[in-house]
Amino acid sequence: MTDDLVSRVARLPFFAELTPAHLGELCAVARPGSYPAGERVFAEGDVADRFWLIEAGSAALDLRVPGRGDQVIETLTAGSVLGWSWLHAPYRWQFGAVARERLDTIEFDGVSVRERCEADQAFGYAMLRLFLPVVTERLHATRLRLLDLYATPAEAAS
Amino acid sequence: MSAVTATAVTGSALPHPYRVASRRVDTGDTVTLELAYDDTPLPAFAPGQFAMLTAYGIGEAPISLSGLPEAGGGSARRLTHTLRAVGAVTRALHAAAPGAVLGVRGPFGTSWDVPSAAGHDVVIVAGGIGLAPVRPVLQAVLAGRSRYGEIVLLVGARTPADLLYRDELRLWAAAGVQVGVTVDRPSDGWTGHVGVVPALIPAARFDPGRTVAFVCGPEVMMRFTARALLDRGVPASRLRVSLERNMRCGMGWCGHCQLGPLLLCRDGPVVDYARAEPLMTIREL
Numbered sequence: 001m002t003d004d005l006v007s008r009v010a011r012l013p014f015f016a017e018l019t020p021a022h023l024g025e026l027c028a029v030a031r032p033g034s035y036p037a038g039e040r041v042f043a044e045g046d047v048a049d050r051f052w053l054i055e056a057g058s059a060a061l062d063l064r065v066p067g068r069g070d071q072v073i074e075t076l077t078a079g080s081v082l083g084w085s086w087l088h089a090p091y092r093w094q095f096g097a098v099a100r101e102r103l104d105t106i107e108f109d110g111v112s113v114r115e116r117c118e119a120d121q122a123f124g125y126a127m128l129r130l131f132l133p134v135v136t137e138r139l140h141a142t143r144l145r146l147l148d149l150y151a152t153p154a155e156a157a158s
Numbered sequence: 159m160s161a162v163t164a165t166a167v168t169g170s171a172l173p174h175p176y177r178v179a180s181r182r183v184d185t186g187d188t189v190t191l192e193l194a195y196d197d198t199p200l201p202a203f204a205p206g207q208f209a210m211l212t213a214y215g216i217g218e219a220p221i222s223l224s225g226l227p228e229a230g231g232g233s234a235r236r237l238t239h240t241l242r243a244v245g246a247v248t249r250a251l252h253a254a255a256p257g258a259v260l261g262v263r264g265p266f267g268t269s270w271d272v273p274s275a276a277g278h279d280v281v282i283v284a285g286g287i288g289l290a291p292v293r294p295v296l297q298a299v300l301a302g303r304s305r306y307g308e309i310v311l312l313v314g315a316r317t318p319a320d321l322l323y324r325d326e327l328r329l330w331a332a333a334g335v336q337v338g339v340t341v342d343r344p345s346d347g348w349t350g351h352v353g354v355v356p357a358l359i360p361a362a363r364f365d366p367g368r369t370v371a372f373v374c375g376p377e378v379m380m381r382f383t384a385r386a387l388l389d390r391g392v393p394a395s396r397l398r399v400s401l402e403r404n405m406r407c408g409m410g411w412c413g414h415c416q417l418g419p420l421l422l423c424r425d426g427p428v429v430d431y432a433r434a435e436p437l438m439t440i441r442e443l
Contacts, residue, residue, distance in 0.1 A: 013360075058351070060352065072344050072348075072352045073352065074352050074353045075340070075350075075351045075352045075353055077351070077357075077358070077360075077361040078361045079360050079361055080360075080361075100349070137357075140382070141353055141354045141356075141357055144354045144378065144379070144382060145342045145353070145354060147378060148316070148342070149285065149286070149375075149376040149378055149379050150285060150286035150287075150314070150315060150316035150320065150342065150375075150376065151316060152187070152242070152244050153244065154244075155316075
């Protein structure tokens with residue numbers, strides 16, 4: 001862990017609510033990373049053992065559909081968390097992710113974070129408070145898209 | 159900044175004949191018509207206000223102003239309206255060819271009050287055909303560029319093919335506007351964002367404490383967008399939405415467009431979110 005990394009992580013609004021001690025614990029298992037445009041960050045079904053905070057660039061979540069290739073479900077931009085399957089069994093990615101453009105990230109070791117959550121309930125609760133809004137927000141966004149709000153009545157009925 | 163207040167009714171009860179001067183196809187079901195008056199022009203429209211457009215023999219429909227007239231010259235006092243063919247009236251308006259005569263009543267309703275955003279960052283968020291009523295906001299802000307701070311335009315569409323003003327989106331980006339575009343359903347080859355338009359708000363660069371936001375689109379989209387803007391710190395009093403109900407007379411007489419205490423043809427369509435929010439979640443309204 002370097003001071004530079006701690007200050008980069010502390011700058012991200014996502015971690016604003018964390019205490020300095022919890023931030024330090026998280027940074028102990030973090031490292032900077034980058035992916036060129038088009039590089040796969042993770043693939044559906046692989047072991048989910050990490051998560052990323054996007055500092056710059058964007059990533060596309062995708063799903064392989066037989067006969068249609070990789071279908072993009074959603075894109076994530078700077079400030080977003082990429083990946084939460086590391087949090088819950090069976091710890092496998094439910095979707096894939098590809099760098100849409102050059103992606104600068106801070107990568108966290110999900111297995112270590114999970115172990116700390118088990119060992120320190122206050123830390124675990126802090127993580128829950130960080131990630132639950134992310135899950136909720138994505139659920140809301142998915143529900144909004146299910147409504148097909150921009151469709152004409154005819155399109156919505158078809 | 160003062161709240162947006164109702165303007166005095168200036169529109170007409172009788173349609174004025176306007177001729178279709180030009181017709182541009184924007185998407186598979188959407189066109190932009192430029193209308194030139196035949197006899198006497200209606201009073202000038204402000205961004206946010208709407209006209210009742212008549213397809214003679216079929217009916218009339220409320221359509222917002224979607225462009226500012228060029229200053230001076232032959233196109234002054236022309237009206238620009240972007241409309242989507244959805245029902246019988248809008249299908250007839252959509253089909254109107256250059257030279258066709260349409261009836262126009264207006265201007266009706268409140269404006270976006272763009273000048274009051276001077277000295278602030280401007281954030282415009284539009285969903286679907288909702289980009290049309292905020293296009294004049296962007297045109298007005300760009301015409302007086304030095305009076306405004308950051309300019310952000312975030313656009314959501316159903317599919318890439320449904321995106322309005324695609325050439326202008328590129329021009330606006332080249333002019334320094336932060337343009338973010340996202341679609342619900344990407345097509346093959348789409349390299350832009352996928353997802354809902356409120357998701358673009360956290361990464362946009364603007365100072366929430368000195369921002370005026372203009373939001374237009376389906377009501378549910380506006381609620382979620384407003385929530386995201388409030389979360390960033392934009393005050394509800396500086397957040398404006400465009401509400402729509404069944405506009406008929408345009409003058410607050412018939413009551414068809416009532417939303418609680420508001421008659422939207424007169425007290426809207428542009429309403430401060432602080433005033434609109436409690437009304438948008440009442441099922442009976």
